[in-house]
Amino acid sequence: MESKSLQAPKWARFLNSMILIILVILILIPFLHVLAVSFNEGVDTQKGGIGFWPRIWTIENYKEVFKQDNLLNGLMISLFRTVVGTVLGIGLMSMAAYALTVKDLPGRRFFTFFIFFTMLFSGGQVPYYLVLSQLKLTGSIWVYVIPSLYATMNILILRTQFSQLPYSVIESARIDGASEWLIFRKLVLPMSKPVLATVTLFTAVGHWNDWFAGTFYVRDANLKPLATLLQEMLTQQSALSDILLRSAGASSYAALDKITVTGQSLQMATIIVVLLPMILSYPFVQKYFVKGITVGSIKE
Template identity: 65%
Template sequence: MKATSSSVLTKSIITVLIVFLCISIILPFLHILALAFNDGQDATRGGVYIFPRVFSLDNFAEVFRQDELLNGLVISVFRTVTVTVLGVFLMSMAAYALTIKTLPGRGFITFFVFFTMLFSGGTVPYYLVLSELNLTHSIWVYIFPNLYSATNILLLRSSFVNLPTETIEAARIDGASEFRIFWNHVLPMSKPVLATVSLFTAVGQWNDWFSGSFYVRQRDLKPLATLLQEMLTRQTALSDLLQSQSGFTDYALLDQITITGQSLQMATIIVVILPIILMYPFIQKYFVQGITIGAIKG
C-alpha cells in the first residue's frame, strides 16, 4: 500500500523534530566536552565551541588531584551502589507482595503508596524527621530515606502483574514459599523492568546534590554532585562581583583567583556524568521494554 502524501509529510515533520531535538541535546554536551579538554588559559579567550582549540588533559589531572572531589566521588559511588542494590531489591519485594491477592489490606496499602505520590509533608517536617532519627549530618541520610520510591514500586507491581501466572501457580502447588517464588521465578522474568528501575534509581542518586547541601554539614560527607553545585555557585558569584565592580566580566582574572576555573568545572561535569553514560548502553535494550511493559495491563 502506497503511503499517502499526508503520512509522508507527517513522517517528515516528525523526523525533522527528532533531528532538531537530538542536535539541541548533543551540542551543549559537545561544548562542555570541548572546554573540558581545552587548555584553561586558552579557553578564557572564548571561541571554543565544539572542538578543543588547544588540547589538554590538565583539567582532569587537576580534578583528580583535589582530595575533596575524590572523596566526594567515593561518597557518590557508595550511595549510588548501595541505594540501587538494596533499594531495587526491597522495592521489588514490596511490589511482589502487592500482587498477592490473599495479602490482607492489599488495596489499602496500594492506595497508601499511591497517595504518597500526590502529597508531601514538606521540607521542614522531613528535615525534623531525619533529625529525630539521627540521620542528618551522617552518611546514612543518603541511604535509608532513598531505599523506596512509590513510583518505582507501582511500576514494578504493574510489571509483576503481567507475568505468566501459570509458572507462579505451579510453584505454589509444588510447595514453594513466596520468597522462593519471588527469587527464582519473578526476578528472572522481570529483567527489563528491574534494569529500568535500577537506572532511574542510580541516576537519581548520582545526580542528587540537594541532600548533601541541606542535610549534611561536614565537607568530607558531601557527594560529588553537591561539590560541583557549590563550585558552580562560587564561580557565578565571583563573576557577578567582578562584573558589578568593573562593568565587564574578566574571565582570565576569574580563573586566576579561583581554585578551579571554567575549564575545571567542565571537566568535573564530565567526571560526574561519565558513569551514567557508560552504564546506559548495557541496559538500553531493557529500557523501553521496562517502561512499556507495565502499561499493558493494570
Template identity: 60%
Template sequence: MKKASMFSAGMEKTVDVMNYGLLILLSLSILLPLMNVLALAFNVGSDAAKGGIYFWPREFTLENFREVFNQSNILNGFMISIFRTVVGTFLSVILTSMAAYALKSRTLPGHKQLTFLIFFTMLFSGGIIPYYIVLKNLSLTNSIWVYIIPALYSVWNMLIMRSFFQQTPEGLEEAARIDGCSDFGIFFRIIVPVSKPVFATIALFNAVEHWNDWFTGAFYVRDSNLKPLSTVLQEMLTKQQALADTLMKASNPAQLQMIDKIQVTGTSLKMATIIIVITPILMIYPLLQKYFAQGVMIGSIKE
C-alpha cells in the same frame, strides 16, 4: 491489485524515511549539545569566553579538569557517591520489588486499599521543614544514612514493578507452590530471574538519582567528609562563580592583571564538572541497556 500493492510499498518507504529522519534529528539534538560541552570543557576558559566554540576546542587544555581534581575533598566525595549509589540502589531495588510483589497478590487482604494509600503519598508532600524535622528526630541528619534510608522506597518504582509482576503467568507460581516453594522462594527463584528488564530499569533509575543528587548533601549534612561528589562539585562551582563575579567588577590594575592570567572560568569549570559527573553513568548504561526491551517472558510457559 498491483497498483494498490505498489502504493502500499511506496507509503511504507515514505514512513520509513520519515521515521529515520525524526530519529536522526532526535540523535543530533542529543549529540550536538554534548559535543559542545566537551569542546568547552577541553578549551581554555578565557578563550571560550570570547565565543565561537561549538564542537571542537580552539585552545586545547586539561586545566579545567586539573582545577576540579585539585579540590582536597574530591576523592572523598567520589567514594561517598559510590557507596550511596551501590548500597542505596541495591537495597532500594530489593525492598521495592518485594513490596511490589506483595501488592500484586490478589490473596493479600486489602491489597486494593493498600495500593491506594501508597499511591496517595505521591500526591502530597509534607514540605522541606517537616521533612527536616523528621530526619533530625530519627538522627539521620549529618549521617551517611540520610542518603540511603529515606530513598529506600519509591512509590513510582513500586507501581512500575507491580504492573510488570502482574504480567507474570500465574502458572509459574502455581507450579512452584505445588513443588512446595514458599513465597520467598517463588520471588527469588521465579519472579526475579524472569523480571530482569524491570530490575535493570529500576536499578538504573535509582543509580542515576543517587549519583546526581546534590540537594541532600547540601541541606542535611554539615560534615564535609560526608558530602558526595555532586555536592562537592556544586559547592566548588558556587565559590568559583562568586570569585569570577568579584574579579569582573575589578577596577584597580592589579586585579585587572589577575583577570588576564586566569585560564579557568566558571563556565569552563561547569562543563568539566558535567563531564566528570555523567561519565560513570554513561559507562554503566550500556551494560543495562540490553535488558530494557528484552522479552524474557516469551515462551517461558505454555498455558
C-alpha cells in the same frame, strides 16, 4: 507468511530509523558542545564561537575540578550511597511491589492506595528535616540511603510489571509447593529483568547526581558526596570570577589576566565529571532494555 504479514512495511521502518537517527543527533549535539567547552580555555570560551571542537586546548578546567581536597573521599561517598542505596532500594521496592500483586493479600487495596497517596502530597521540607533529625540521620552517611529506599513511582512501575507476568507460571509453581520467596526469586525477578534494569538505572542516577542532601542535611565535609563538592566548588569559582569581572581596580585586572578557568568552562568540566561514570556504566544494563519480559514462560 504469517510472520511476514506482521512486519511493518519498508517505508515505515525507514521512517522510524530516520526519526531515531535525528533524535540521537539532537541528543549528541549539546553533549559534544559541553565536551568541547570543557577542554577549551575558559577566557577564550567567553568570546563565543565554540562549536563541537575546542579552539584552544587545555586541561586546566579538569585540573581545577580535581584540586578539591576531599574529591577522592567524596567519590567514595558517592560510590557507597549509589551501590548500597540502589541494591537495598531495588530489593525492598521489588519485594513490596510483588506483595501488592498477591490477590489474597489482606488489605492489598488499602496498601496500594496508601502508597499512591504519598505521591500527591508532601509534608514539606521543614517537617522532613525534623523527621530526619529525630531519627539521628542528619550528619550521618545513612541520610543518603535510608530516606530513598522507597520511591513510590518505582514501586508502581514494578507492581505493574509483576502483575503482567504469566499467571499460569506462578500458579504452577505454587501448586508444586514453591514458597512465595522462591517464586519471587526464581521466577518473578528473572522474567522482569528489563524493568528491573530500568528502575536500577534511574535509582543509581538519582543517587549519583544528588547534591541536595549533602548540602542541607550534612555539615561534615568528610561526608559530602562528589556531586555536592563539585556544586560547592562551582559556586565558589563562579562567584570569584564574577567579582573580578565586575571590579575596576588595576590589581583586579592583573588578576583577571591570569585567569584561564571561568565559571562557564568549569561548569562544563563539572558536568562531564559527574556524567562520565553513568555513561560508562550504561552499556552494562542497556542490553536488558531490549529483552522480552516473559523469558522462560510457558505457552498457553
